[in-house]
Amino acid sequence: MHDYVNSLRHSLPYINAHRERTFVVMLPGESIASDNFGNTVHDLVLLHSLGVRLVLVFGSRPQIEARLAAQGLHSHYHRDLRITDAATLNCVLDAVGQLRAFMEARLSMDMAASPMQGARLRVASGNFVTARPLGVIDGVDYQHTGEVRRIDSKGINRLLDDRTIVLLPPLGYSPTGETFNLACEDIATRAAIELQADKLLLFSSEQGLMDASGVLIRELTAQHATTHLQRFKELKQLEQHELLQAAVSACRGGVPRCHILSYQLDGALLTELFTRDGCGTLVDQGQFEHVREAQIEDVGGLLELIRPLEEQGVLVRRSRDLIEREITQFSIVERDGLIIACAALYPFPEEATGELACLAVHPDYRHGGRGDILLERIEQRARALQLDSLFVLTTRTAHWFQERGFQACTLEQLPSAKASLYNFQRNSKVFRKTLS
Template sequence: MLDYVNWLRHASPYINQHRDCTFVVMLPGEGVAHPNFGNIVHDLVLLHSLGVRLVLVHGSRPQIEARLAERGLSPRYHNNLRVTDGAALECVMDAVGRLRVEIEARLSMDMAASPMQGARLRVAGGNLVTARPLGVHDGIDYHHTGEVRRIDRKGIQRLLDERSIVLLSPLGYSPTGEIFNLACEDVAMSAAIALAADKLVLYGEEAGLLDDNEQLVRELRPYQARAHLQRLGACYQAELLDAAAQAAEGGVRRSHIVSFQNNGALLTELFTRDGGGTMVAQEQFERLREATIDDVGGLLELIRPLEEQGILVRRSREVLETEIEQFSIVERDGLIIACAALYPLPDSQAGELACLAVNPQYRQGGRGDELLARIEQRAKTLGLNQLFVLTTRTAHWFQERGFVTCGVESLPSSRASLYNFQRNSKVFVKSL
């Protein structure tokens, strides 16, 4: 019970933040066919009940493959896109139609079986995607395979205003009445851009993007995504990353890649600070900057546990408000996770590095080194040539970064007169 209460408390800022936001969620056909699909539907209904304006785009590749196999037809691909001739188009329409009905039924069933029972959930759609033929590429005629030409933004927004979940299938229609088979990733990305969505969520098999060491890449800028695309080559993760990067470049603030195999992946990504997948964001999710008066409350939350342990000298809110301009901070999605202060010492060309603190959950990311580099840069800008630090617990950390031990007598007189012999801090200095 306590874990649930703590999770809800930490999620509450995101619940408020996501209300009335527009999310476009893409679930490929493999995700619909996966045993975890029921849990994904639960999560989508929960988002809807929390006031999120939801557009769901579904894929259908494995379902189309099954229809082709039933008719004894072989699938044809070029550059990972289906070549949709007349016979294949019949299979596409059959598979997409059946899948759409199944998804609508599952969403309705989930509402009936949830605490939202009795509330009406509407799933809406229509000819909201206009498409055009992909044409002939490298001598290959794609026939009825198309690409998105236009999204009916006003039509979708009207349905969202009516509190409907908008369900988009990977089919598009031309003004001349033709039907085109579309990539669900293209539909989702185009819809997110057209709607100026707050988020695009892309489900894939993996938890997100993995680097060369098979470690999860948690955050990327669009320009960084391009370098990873070259490394990945032709694979589905590359398709998802490309869609996320294009969405960011098209104005979508944040795109997320999560796994349809992991129960609760969507909620973890959206309602926890570090998420569980890969995010491609326009703005910097974590940044190092100078503190302002609005940061005093966050600084107090960060340093108070260390003050209670005797690691840092206790500072009152009034002192922090007076000295706030001395602080540099690391902010992660609105939370201050690290700080350090520089105090120029009067009558000398020296400064004191003080109140260096990093949230215990984030001590493995080199943030202390980033703050030290920022403090040293600020000191040099002020014309200081020495940096002192007084510490009771972290002597080795500073020694490993070029600080050398010295006596209290080495401190400038203005600082030596304030030395607390009861704390008995060790004094270190570094030449800049």
């Protein structure tokens, strides 16, 4: 009895800390097939009863494999990603549909056996994930395999506000009505970032992340993950690599803490969340970031950031000499000494307008709102210069700017000095925004 009372006393601060917090939980298909899954669901229902806002993302890989095998079909992979042809997609839809029904039934059953017996538990799923095709990589067409384009965070938050558990299957839908097979790790990561979740919980076949000696890594900061990611890749420890990559991406996207824990260990979820030491691996941000104006010492970091985008044709090439001469035009986001985003303002005071140029975010730090932060910074600088509007030339990100108040305009509406330098070969689209 004494141990029970002490455990309860020690857990109370965590209960208060987690109430009304948003947790995204990733349940791979292997966890659903494990003997311990019933205990995991019971613990999830307990979290819900304690006021935690839950988003459950589930996978279906072993279930898909079983259906393919039953039909005499074989999976084809490239870069460790399944190529989803039409026959495979039918198996995916069958597996995911049955898993969704199974999950809803188990959650309902465990609610009846929980301290909240008699209360109604609502589980909702839907088309919350917009996806696009992964396309052709290395000459290989992934067909119906896709990637996350956006998460309907507003729709999900409305359900969470209404005390509903949100269930996200490993599927995404396009505006044209196509269905895509998605990796549950990608959905969980993007959902955690776009919902601004307090935690991302990733279930694993291992106790957590293991070091080179096979010992559990208790805690790890995102900036110290590179060595482990490289080791997991070299040793072909795919699961460990995917989980750590998901955790690092989430932390860089603004999620404060990510936990990697075992789906085979009874009580792992509660132990990780309600005890001081936990039982898995904690990955946290452990970094500091701020927005500031660029200085001459930042030239090297700026070049390193924008060079890949220049090579892809997204940005116009800029020489080192040009960057040095124009360094005062740039604003940057710096994170622990690394430049992870930049944008430049080129004013045309006679026309009371300015060009927003060279907006770039490091690929590891996208989807965290840094583009919006820099846009706001550039707008503030423009207003301080008494500019009435901003314009931008873009070849690849027209929709992003339109969603932020930019409207299409003609070449003739640009300042004459800028219009005379227009590159017709790039054929950039021109957008303009009036500053209030």
